[in-house]
Amino acid sequence: MSILPVPENRFDITVPVVVVGGGACGLTAALSAREAGAEVLILERDATPQGTTSMSQGTMCGAGTEAQKRAGIDDTPEQFFEDVMTKVEGLTDPDLVRVITREAGPTIDWLSSEQGIPFEVDTSWKGLGHTVQRLHAPPEKTGEDLMGRLLQAVERAGVDLLTDALVTDVFADSNSRVLGVRAARPDGTTEDIGCGALVLATCGFAANPDMIAEFIPDMAGAHVFTWENSRGDGIRWGMELGGETADMTAFQGYGALAHPQELLFNYQYVIDGGVMVNRDGERFSNEVADVSGQGVNVMRQPGSVAYMIYDEELHNRYKHLHETREALDVGAIKSGVTSSDLCSSLDLPMDKVESVLAVLHDAKAGMAKDAWGRDFTGTKQLVPPYYGIQVTGALYHTQGGLTVDETARVKRTSGGLLPNLFAGGGAARGMTGPTCSGYIPASGICMAMTLGRLAGRGAAKLTV
């Protein structure tokens, strides 16, 4: 993987805008560039585009949308900005956050009205940094559904998508102007494709252990649950071209991966009043203080596992969710008529869990303060029968990357902008600051589609 001078035989073909990576960012960038009048080619290394996006719950945050208005939710980009800056304790670039919080809502509206992807507000999520309900998703609330709908939109728009095309090298001149890329095909041949502008939509580096060890040494060897192609290719090309990076230590963690089944499980059960205990039957955190950081909290428990405990009312409330159906199918969710039955199924110390439930009862009844500082307002008492699931923590995706301007064009380390290089999604710096605790829910897809739309538009502007 490297930066090369112009190939001897020039290029096999030349396309005004080339997008590397066919996840949420790349597909959105292509739709946007096409709408702006540019011919676009997406190069995707997999036979079927899926990416990290397909593993997600397909939810994206955005403010002031038509969907929010339909749901009677009053929200503004300014409020969204305040929420992000509060969550990240100011430790990020306010200019980037201004751009994203201003453009995310219009991106959702545009995807709904112009690209045929019907987003609605997911009212089951609340809090965790967002002061109003602003998570949006297409009907199925899965990343696979979102990818399917984006791919249909790309086809309708007449965008060319070349799959089984692993981009291995970028051609550039001495001023770091990108001239094209080289794509390797499964039969061992390569194609050199020229372009007027390049959009890097290759996601982050969660699947690259060397980059994790280099940039997030604390997480070296940690459990990673991500798309295997998130190897940081785009970030490395950008860096080689003189692009600036920031917050390379940042990542999103998650503490509710069904274990050992490796299935994403929904956190709603905890948000709405469930608790988490470790193998010793003890609580170990305020479960809702930092959902991303909870991933690291769980990793630090004995055996790197924890147990979500909730009741039948919560089970019934969310049993229709895709993640719950999957977990039920593989028998990951256990239940017990009494707490001791549940403890037997989960192999947990009964006396400890019963004492956790008793203390929880008092905290919810307002008779005692929660030792972990959790506010249980608005949640109901847990009553038998009980439900539980063994989970583990994992690093989901990295949040550091190339820094970009308001058109998603990559900034130079030496000041100014690279001539025709754009980045979005996991390849770009997120708005979560330098740690795992600044991640505000649904900002991964938000960064992918919002920056994707800006990048596509910006790239097209340079070429048409």
Ligand SMILES: Cc1cc2nc3c(=O)[nH]c(=O)nc-3n(C[C@H](O)[C@H](O)[C@H](O)COP(=O)(O)OP(=O)(O)OC[C@H]3O[C@@H](n4cnc5c(N)ncnc54)[C@H](O)[C@@H]3O)c2cc1C
């Ligand atoms: C389990 C899980 C759940 C999540 N849930 C949510 C959620 O509900 N909401 C949210 O906002 N975020 C969520 N996230 C984060 C979110 O999925 C990502 O932030 C987002 O999908 C990134 O989009 P992307 O387009 O940048 O990357 P991707 O979707 O990963 O797309 C990148 C594409 O580039 C391709 N590629 C990489 N290198 C090359 C190369 N050299 N040549 C050609 N192609 C290449 C890959 O194959 C891939 O298809 C979740 C993440 C995980 C792991």
